[in-house]
Amino acid sequence: MTSAERRSILCPNCRRLISRDEPSCPWCGTSRPGSWLKNNPFTRSIGSADRLVRLIITVNVVMFVVSLLVSRRAPGMGGLFTALSPDWRSLLALGATGVIPIDRYGRFWSLLSANYLHGGLLHILFNMMALRQIAPLVAQEYGTWRMVSIYTLAGVCGYLLSYVAGVGYTIGASAAVCGLIGSLLYYGKSRGGVYGQAVFREVGGWVVGLFLFGLVVPGINNWGHGGGVVGGIVVGFVLGYRERRQESLLDKFLAAVCILATVASLALGLVSAWFTFV
Structure with a gap:
């Protein structure tokens, strides 16, 4: 050397x-x-995007395991789509969101915690596969710290819209993942050119697929998906992407606030579950 x-x-x-x-x-x-x-x-x-994505996936898996441990439903019950599914009481205690948790129990923090809870093995598997595929591209074009902020804030936007729409009870990382998709929609349309158009077409296919999936499969929170996409577009526009502005200290501060708020919401969920079931 x-x-x-x-x-x-x-x-x-x-x-x-x-x-x-x-x-x-x-x-x-x-x-x-x-x-x-x-x-x-x-x-x-x-500051590594790969490590942060792995950390987000790990937290989701840990919360899923915890929800199974405190659930009163036998893990092996049900068919393919309900295998390894925690019951609604465990998910509610850990931080599911919607009209019931927010209006009845005042759990506004569940707008964050619900992004890390899942209703079954296939649910978490599909969401984490999508996250692993989309998040690195968002980190590449926006920066690692802005990716964290987009994921967090767009997830909150998705669940806030579903709350306003009257969805009683909802969970899953899909609202936040849709936020990442929304940010890439904005990036592709704003950047333009061959590369920008290719990104826009690729993630546009994801949006169409999500819409059709929501029409066919019962129980899908389309309000959360739509709110996440719109939230991702808005947050991506406000924060900007790397070709227009490099990440600053303010971007890192916002990401740190998002991380601390997420940790606090998950801690509240774990404490709630402890007092509910122990």
């Missing part, structure tokens, strides 16, 4: 190759990108 290679690092903000000795990143303007506070194993880890 040459001395020049040893002095090269990836900018902790825009992830482009620069010299460690740069006073500021020539690409995004981040000051002192080579300082230990901004470029260490911990900050590199939490």
